[in-house]
Amino acid sequence: MIGCLCIHGFTGSPFEVEPLGNFLKENTSWIVETPTLPGHGGELARLRGVAYQDWVQEAEQSLQGMLAKCSTVYLVGFSMGGVISGYLATKYPVKKLVLLSAAAYYINPKQLLQDIKEMAAEGMRGTLGNNDLFQRYRKKIKETPLTATFQFQRLVKELRPTLSQIEVPTLIVQGELDGIVPVKSASFLYNTIPSNEREIVYLPKSKHLVCHDEDRDQLFTTVEKFLIK
Incomplete structure (x- = not known):
């Protein structure tokens, strides 16, 4: 039996990786699970x-x-979940690792400034309330x-050094318009992870939530192809 465990990001919930999880459930016979990390998945005040x-x-x-019930386990981590997943991949016999917008570094000032400019323009037009990105930033x-x-x-400070110990095949995915995790994070991961089987894919139209953005169909097929090959 094959299992795929997906770990969401900081202040997030399974929603962040849900589209990918649903795609894998629909196109494979795998067990796909996404736990909710403590304090997440509801009111953010619970993180205190x-x-x-x-x-x-x-x-x-x-x-x-999942390892107890599946002979093969894949690990997918988004943002902070990517850092956690990378660390766990050095401790447990996971078959393959997928890092989505993994937060080895965080906050992309240049892209964040561009996002803010776009929000300001929408504010002038009176349409800011319809901007999903603004709503997420404001809430968080x-x-x-x-x-x-x-x-x-x-967490990032303590676990980032363990990324240099990852030996399993690894797929790194990064949105080029990500205002939270800069593109250099993906480059760092690729240059740090010593696995002989590692790939890096950039999504030109995607911001941070790659599983929900414009390149998501490309993302889904890329991840599936990497895991089953």
Whole structure:
């Protein structure tokens, strides 16, 4: 039996990787699971008091459970989930690893400024309320506890060095218009991961939420092809 575990990002939920998960469920006979990390998936105030170790532990326990029932396990990580997944791939016998917008680095000032300019223009036209990106930024900035942001930063700092130990085949996917995770993060991953089987794919029309953006069909087929080959 084949299993695919998908790990979402900081302040996010399974929604972030749901389109990819649904695609894999519809086109394979795999078990596809996406756990909700502690404090996530609802009101962001719930993140207060949660330590980054709790997020890692939840992902690790989910992986252990999938390894117990599946002979082959693939691991997919989005944003912060990519960093967690990379770390887990050095500890457990996962078959292949997929890193989506993995946050080895975070905040792309140039693209974020462009996004803000576009939001300002929409504000002048009175259409800003319809901008999904603005709504996400506003909600997360307003509701995310500062302590949780510090925990996210600690997680990246502590786990990033383990990426140099990844030996499994790895696919790195990065949106070129990502205002949260800069393109240099993907380059860093490719140059740091020592696996002899690693690929990097850039999505020219995608921002951070690659599973929901314009290149998503290309993303889905690319991931499926990488995993089944």
